[in-house]
Every structure is written in C-alpha cells, then in structure tokens.
Amino acid sequence: MTMSPKASNNFLPLGNPCADAIARFEWSDTPLGDLGQWSSLLRNMTSYVLGSGVPMVLLWGAQGTVIYNDAYASFAGSRHPGSLGQTLRRAWPELLELDQNFLTTVLSGKTLSYRDQHLVVERNSAPHDVWLNIDASCVRNDDGVPCGAVIILKDTTARVRVEQRLQMAQKAGGIGTFEWYPDTGLLEVSDEYRRIWGLSPDIEVTDTLLVSLLHPDDRSNTGPAKLGSDNPLDYVEYRRLFETSGEVRWIARQGEVVSGSGGAKRFVGAAMDITPRKAIEASVRDSEAKWRELFEQMQEGFFVGRAVRDAAGHMHDFIFEELNPAFTKQTGIPAEDAIGHQLGHIVPDVPRDLIDGYARVVDTGVAEMLEAHVPSLDRWFEARARALGGDRFAVLFLEVSERKRAERLVAESEARFRSLAQSMPNHVWTSPPDGALDWFNDRVYAYSGSAQGSLNGDGWAAMVHPNDIPAAAEAWSNARAMEQPYEVEFRLRRHDGVYRWHIARAVPIKASDGKIDRWIGTNTDIDDQKAAETALAEFALTLEHRVEAGTAELVKAQDALRQAQKMETIGNLTGGVAHDFNNLLQVIGGNLQLLAKDIAGNHRAETRVENAMEGVSRGSKLASQLLAFGRRQPLAPKVVSPARLIRNMDEMLRRALGESIEIETVIAGGLWNTLIDSANLENALLNLAINARDAMDGQGKLTIEAGNAFLDDGYTRSHVDVSAGQYVMLAVTDTGSGMSAEVLEKAFDPFFSTKPEGKGTGLGLSMVYGFVKQSGGHIKIYSELGQGTTIKLYLPRSSQSEDVLVNIDMGPIVGGTETILVAEDDNAVRETVMATLSDLGYRVLQAPDAQSALAIIESGMAIDLLFTDVVMPGNLKSTELARKAVERLPQLGVLFTSGYTENSIVHAGRLDPGVELLSKPYTREALARKLRAVFANTKQRMLTATTTQQSIPSVPGDPPVRSLVVLICEDDALIRMSTRDMLEELGHSVLEAGDAREALGIINSNQIDLLMTDVGLPDMSGVALVERVRTIAPDLPVLFATGHDRVEGTAMGPMTRLVRKPFGSDDLSKAILAVVGGVSEG
Secondary structure: OOOOHHHHOOOOOOOOHHHHHHHHOOHHHOOOOOHHHOOHHHHHHHHHHHOOOOOEEEEEOOOOEEEEOHHHHHHHHHHOOOOOOOEHHHHOHHHHHHOOOHHHHHHOOOOEEEEEEEEEEEEOOEEEEEEEEEEEEEEEOOOOOEEEEEEEEEEOHHHHHHHHHHHHHHHOOOOEEEEEEOOOOEEEEOHHHHHHHOOOOOOOOOHHHHHHHEOHHHOOOOHHHHOOOOOOOEEEEEEEEEOOOOOEEEEEEEEEEEEOHHHOEEEEEEEEEOHHHHHHHHHHHHHHHHHHHHHHHOOOEEEEEEEEEOOOOOEEEEEEEEEOOHHHHHHOOOHHHHEOOEHHHHOOOOOHHHHHHHHHHHHHOOOEEEEEEEOOOOEEEEEEEEEEEOOEEEEEEEEOHHHHHHHHHHHHHHHHHHHHHHHOOOEEEEEOOOOOEOEEOHHHHHHHOOOOOOOOEOHHHHHEOHHHHHHHHHHHHHHHHHOOOEEEEEEEEOOOOOEEEEEEEEEEEEOOOOOEEEEEEEEEEOHHHHHHHHHHHHHHHOHHHOHHHHHHHHHHHHHHHHHHHHHHHHHHHHHHHHHHHHHHHHHHHHHHHHHHHHOOOOHHHHHHHHHHHHHHHHHHHHHHHHHHHOOOOOEOOEEEOHHHHHHHOHHHHHHHHOOOEEEEEEEOOOOOEEEEOHHHHHHHHHHHHHHHHHHOOOOEEEEEEEEEEEEOHHHHHOOOOOOOEEEEEEEEEEOOOOOOHHHHHHOOOOOOOOOOOOOOOOOHHHHHHHHHHHOOOEEEEEEEOOOEEEEEEEEEEEOOOOOOOOOOOOOOOOOOOOEEEEEOOOHHHHHHHHHHHHHOOOEEEEEOOHHHHHHHHHOOOOOOEEEEEOOOOOOOOHHHHHHHHHHHOOOOEEEEEEOOOOOOOEEOOEEOOOOOEEEOOOOHHHHHHHHHHHHHHHHHHHOOHHHHOOOOOOOOOOOOOOOOEEEEEOOOHHHHHHHHHHHHHOOOEEEEEOOHHHHHHHHHHOOOOEEEEEOOOOOOOHHHHHHHHHHHOOOOOEEEEEOOOOOOOOOOOOOEEEEEOOOOHHHHHHHHHHHHHOOOOO
C-alpha cells in the first residue's frame, strides 16, 4: 500500500534540519526506494537517529546507504548535505580506509568499537586530524536478518589533545606548587601555579584573589579555612575556576599543614588543571547512559554469569545475573526464567564444551570465542566471553543457525568441487585471497611424489625450477593485486626428478560483495608444446638450409586447410540438398504407396509402381549418404562391442563378397567397447568391404582387423583433425590394385569414383568419412599402386558396459482411430502424409506452421498426437511447439520428422534423449509402426492410479498366485508408481528402484520373490542387470517390461517372461502367473 506524502513523512521530527533534508531528498534513486515504501523498522531507526543529540549514522542495506542526524551534520562539515543518501564508500571513505571490511563485518552480526581512533578527514577541502570513539552494531529485523548498522560517534579530539598537552606538561613539570602562611597571609606560588590559574607574573597572588576566581558555589570550605586545628591535616580539594571567556576549568589542590618552629603553621601543596579529567568523567557518564540504551536495543544477546563450583572448586555451571532483552529473542528463554537460575536447570542438555570454555575464561582471564549447538533449543550460538573478575563473566552471543546451515552447504559445495577436481586430468589447486596455496588434487601429489599436505603454503615452490620461481612469484603477486586472472609458464619437477613445462592458470572467485573469496587454478602439461617450440627455434637457426623443406610443409598445411574447408563447404551444401531431396522423395513415395492400393490387381501397373518405389528407395539411400558425408544424420549411439558386431557380420560379408574372396578376421584380445551407432557402423564396414571387392576385381583376400590403439601427441600434431587418446581401431585391408597419390587426395570427395560410369555413386567413402567424423573418430587411408589398400577407422573408446540392442518390432502393420495433428510447411508433403494417415484410419488435422498448430491445440480440440516437421518457417520453432503442446495436453504424444535435423533435436551428432524421430523419406509401414510405438510409450507413462484401482476381473482357469515380494526397477517415476499400484491391488508387496545399482543393493539385503525390470535403465541395461542377478539369485523369477515384443541376450530363460508396454492389470496378472507358475504365455 502506498502512503500519502504526509503520512510517509510523519516519522520525521519537525524543525529538524536533517529531517527536512531527508524529506526533500530523492530516495527513489537509492537502494532504499521511495520514502513512502520504507519498512517500519527503517522508519523507526531513522526517527531514533534523528531524535538523538549524539552524532549518529544509520547505514542501511548491503551498500550502506547513509542517513544521519544534526549532530553528525556538524561533524561532517562541508560534506553535509551531500553525504545524505550516498553509500558509505562515498560518504565516509576514511572509515573504510580504517577497515575495508567495516560494513560487511557489522552486517554479519558483529559489533565493532574503536576508542580514540585517529582519522584524517577532509573538511573545507583541507585535511583535519580528529579522534573519535566509534561504536557500531548490527540492526536486525524481526526474523533476525541483518538489515543495517547504527554508528554512534563521540568526538574525543579535544580530550585527546588535552591529554597530550597534559602529558607534555607533566613531563615539563606542569604541576604548580604553593606555600601559604596563615599567620601572615603570605602566599608563595610557582610560575606553573600562576599558569594554571591564568595569572600573569606581575600580579600579586593572594588567597582572596584565588577565592574570587572560583565558582561561587566553590568559594566556601576552602583548604586554608580549615586550618583551625593544632594537628597536621592532609587536604585535597577540587574547585571550578571561571575563565574570562566564560568557560569553566577544574583545579585540584592537594597539600598538608606543616608545623614550623615556634608553633607557626604553613600550608604546603600542589595544584593541577584537571579539566580534561572532569570532561572525561562526564563523557564516561554520558557514554554509559548511551551504551545502556544501546544495550537495551541491541540485537545480540548479552548476559552476565556467576560461576557455580563443585566441592573440588571446578566450575560446572553458572547462574544468570543480568541479561538484555535480546537474550530472550536469541534463545527463546523468558528473562524471568533465567535471572537467578542455573543454566543446567533451564537447559539440561547444554554442551559440556561450552561450560568448560566459560570456565577457562573465568579461571584464566583470557577472553574466548565459542560455538555451541543446543539440541533442546535446536539452535547454534556464537559467543564471545570475557572475565569480569572474581567468578563473574560477561557473554555477548548471537544465534548463528542460518550461518551454520550456510556453512554446511558451502562445505558440501566444496566437497563437490574437490570431487570434480579429483576427476580432472589436470593439476588443480586453490588459494585463499592471501595467496597461500591451501589445497591440491591427488594428481599434483602423484606427479611430484610429495607427501599429502606438504605442498600447502610455500611448499609448492619446491616443485618449481629455481630459475622460474621469481617470474612465477611476481606474476602471482601481480594477479592478486590487480584481481585479474593469473597465467604463467614454468617447469615443475616430476617425482623422477625430470622437469616438465606447465602453464599455470588461475581465476578469482568473488563473493556477493565483489571481494575475492578464493582462487582456483590449474597446471597443464605443455612440455610437448614447448619441445615443439624449441624445435621450431632451432629450426629457425638453420632456416637457410631448410627453406625448401619448410616451404613443402607450408604447402602441405595449406592443402590440408583447403581440403578441410572444401569438405566442410561440400558437407553444408549436401546437407541442404538432402533436406529438399528428402521432402521430394517423401511426396513421391507417399503418393506411390497410396496409388498402390488403388491399382491392386493390375499386375502391369503394380510392377511399374514397384519400380518407381525402388527408385525412391535408391534416392533415399543417396540422401542418407549425403547426410552422412555432411555429418548431418541423426545418430543413436550405443555402447557396442566391436568384436561381437564384426562376428555377427561374417555371413553378410560372405554373401556380399562372394566365394572367390577370402575373408580373414583378426580380433585382438581384450578389445575395448566403443560408443557408436551400430547400424551405421555395419553399413560403413560393408561399404569398405564392397569397395575392396571391386578393387580386387572379385578375387583376392580381405582382412578385417580390430585392436586397441592410442593416438599420442606426436600423431595428433601432424593430424589436426584428431585428438590424442584411446581408440578402438578397425582396419579393412585388401590385396587389390591400390590408389595413386592423385586418387588418394580425392578419395573422400563426394561423387568421386574410379569405377566405370553407372557402377557407383562415389558416395561410399564419403559416407564412411562423415559418419566416423560425426562419431568423434578418425579415418586414415594407406595405399600404393599395385600394393593394395588399408583403411583404418579409429573410434573413441568407451569404458561402459555393452548396451543391449533390442530388435525393432517387425509385426503386422496396424492403424488406429486416434486424432493426429500434422504440422508441415511443405504443402505436397503435408497432403501426402494426411492421405496416408487417413488411409490408416486416423482422424487428421493439419497446420502449415508451428504457430497455426499451437492455435489448434489451444482451441481445445481433442488431439492424441502431434506429428511435426523439425524445420519450419516462423518465429516459433518445432521444439518449442512440442514443449508448449505437452504443457497444455500432458497426454499428447509427439513425433518429429525431418530430412535434415540441424541442431534443434540433434546435438553433437546425437539425437536428444526422449525425442521420437522418423526420418524422411519414410514408408507407410515405417510410419504406422512408429505411430503405434509412440502411442504405446505415451499411454504407459500416463497410466494413473485410478485405472489400476479398478477391480481386476478374475481369469477363468488361472490358478491363484500367492502374495509375492516384487522389486520394480524402472527409471520413469510415473510408470513405476502406476505399476506399484497395480501390484498392490493384486495383493503383492512392492519394493522400488530407479536404477540397476539400487536394485542390486535391495536384492542383496532383502528376500525378493520376483524382479520386474525395464530394459533401458540409466546406468546399465536391464539385460545386464538380470545377468548380474543370476550370479546372486539363480532361481529368482524375472519379468521384463518393455515396449518391444522380445529381448535379446542371455538373460531370457525358463524363469523369465516379458510383459509388453502399455500393459494393464490383466496383462500384469497373467505375466506374473506365467513366470511364477511356470506356464507358457500363450
């Protein structure tokens, strides 16, 4: 609610200059916002500050926006009113020069106090020395959250300077002395005494004169008037002295009555100006009053305790003697329950360490900072305790539960960072802002051979080459001073004494206040690079003798660059061509398939349609090869065993090559797995084999080798398109005619072929090249004329277990009656698809772009599936259309189609997880099967508990199944939940696991009657899980739940059955009966 201007200012006192300045100030330009929007806490604190006669400053918010009163305005001088509403850094920079962390320290809940603090402040464009008492404490809201800080100032400049002069006077004998003879009235005084009283040397000093200079209230009962006794009398008096300026000074006189010969008496003594001391005493009294007010208002809890000791004199508890109002807010304990009572009686579970800490403070007198968690209060406290003398002590404390929770989160974050750092191949280290390195990952210690922890601080320098230390230290110092990233090259000693060049880099991590909290750095081995640089430098020394060789290398590099640019350009071109080509093929193929139904029985026409469809198929294959070369085909990589894949291809290769070609397969032991699209890899190997057959003119020997390989830095330096690392190497070698250098140069070019016209497209090797590159691999040809050819494929190694490849459903083609929305910008393609879908029995809606499709979805029409092209014109992308459509219709299935996927649903050459794609051109059969698969997956996910809770009809003839303990292993939470409800409705007990490792843990610790698992799990396949389970529980029945009609692998057996998604309670009941009862599935 916005206040009226009058209402928003009613907390500002009238007739107060600073209040008027605050009312006029434009606060909307500051972090505090408009005056009418201020919180009640800020308004109350502002009113409190303005109403005080003591210089006070209120800092509000993280930047410390300044509000102050009239007393501080006088102190600020020419800076007033310009300081109002400014940040602390702009309004009072001298305070941050004293302590740059002043504001953050107070806002953290701590109290800061400075006594007689010397500052140089600028007044009237000139520096002035001042001395101040500064007391700052945190202001918290009702939730205990710091909001600002209040600063109370006391200008002690005058007192400090007086004390300085007094010290000088004492050193110079600044105490005046006197002797007074009452019998004669003679008064003898020293020059310093005259100075103290302000008397010139030519004035006669008499007691009457001195008395006249005193304050009227102090003129009676003076020292000499007391000389009526015969006994000597010690005497001290304090009197006020009037100055001509009107000011009052205090004089202290002390002396004694001395009896002389003949009974004569004289008064001997000394006098000193104690005005500064009196001012201090008054200031102390004022300060105590102000501190008492602050004590009552402060947010920190405070109490005074008195030790309770046992018979042996050990402190084992304490009694609360005094506490402030914040005590109850911080602890939740009412004051009346605490004062006069022992802590142990109020909080029985107080930690022993806390009491022992207070005992140390009382017994040693040394202040301590303590932390403790009190379980019954469920709070953390931070306490500062100091001794008061005797058995009493004072404690200032604050609840820090939120901070401790934050520290725990920071510790967890630090642990995650260290876990990540330990997994990195580089050296990783950290440092606090002071530059003393405090942590290194294990790779640093493994490299150096040093003991854990020995490199902290300056210990790391022992690794650095002595000649490199000065430059490294200077760079590190400069980076920290400038708060800029650090980068330097130096040599680090390995555990065997060898020095290797590294590049060290570090970046500063800053906190929310902009200050550096930590540095994180890495050391990367660049010794090979430096060796190359050294070799280059040495090469430069003899450049005249090696110009010819250097020129040849340059030409080779330029050729390689041109070749790479050419391949990339052709790849982009072929990708675009393939997209348009696939759309044309889709129109032609779709209409041919529709036409085939119309001419059924006309043999001649059917033959012509089949010939045309064969042309479409060949065109589709050509487009696929173009996409493969251009690295634009959507891959579905899986972890594959190359050895198994090659062995499974043996029969196919022999049929393709013929009996006159000898085939030898050489597979190394311990062959690694690789992450690859298996279908495309089979196609690539088949292409290479057919090319080899043609090169051997139908006769010769083909050798297929598979082994593990490591491409080192030396190899990658001469092959810019490959990274060093571990690879699976597949080599295809023939005994054919080989290739010339000219042919080798063009071997991977699309449409280049040495075969007679009409015998090949020239895309075979191009397709293999593009596929290997898209898969993150490397390809190399070794060939000479008359010596045959070897083509080596280097595929990245995978350390994961082999995935189980589930065969695609090849069952009968079925349609449906669901409603499908087709979003396709190509009119011909859209019309063909709509006709095909209608022919399959579906109800079809159409949209020419994504925006129109979204409008249809938002109209409320019943739609079961969105079938959308990936690439369409307009601002709304197809992926965004799919996301919005599913948000509005959660039960909606989504199927993408495209002849060229770009980067919308394919990234790094791989199809995004969860995306269903049907690549153009597709057949009527492929479309029908894909639609049913999408519908099945969607229905299974949307199966709700209400469906499963319906009563399950009995199945005549099925024997009852006893109550089982069933373990469900399924990563989809919705499917897992609905399956659990079905099983419980069937009377079974259910345990759940989201991945294979969790399932194995449950099986190891529980008695399980049946394992029900999905085939595709996030950490390993369901088949691999069952194979592991068979080693633990050989007789455990297993039920696979999958969208396919069979599961390949060794996991299938007598104790294994399959239930196909989507399934209902009936299907599940029959499947359980089959696997547990041992009957066939029928």
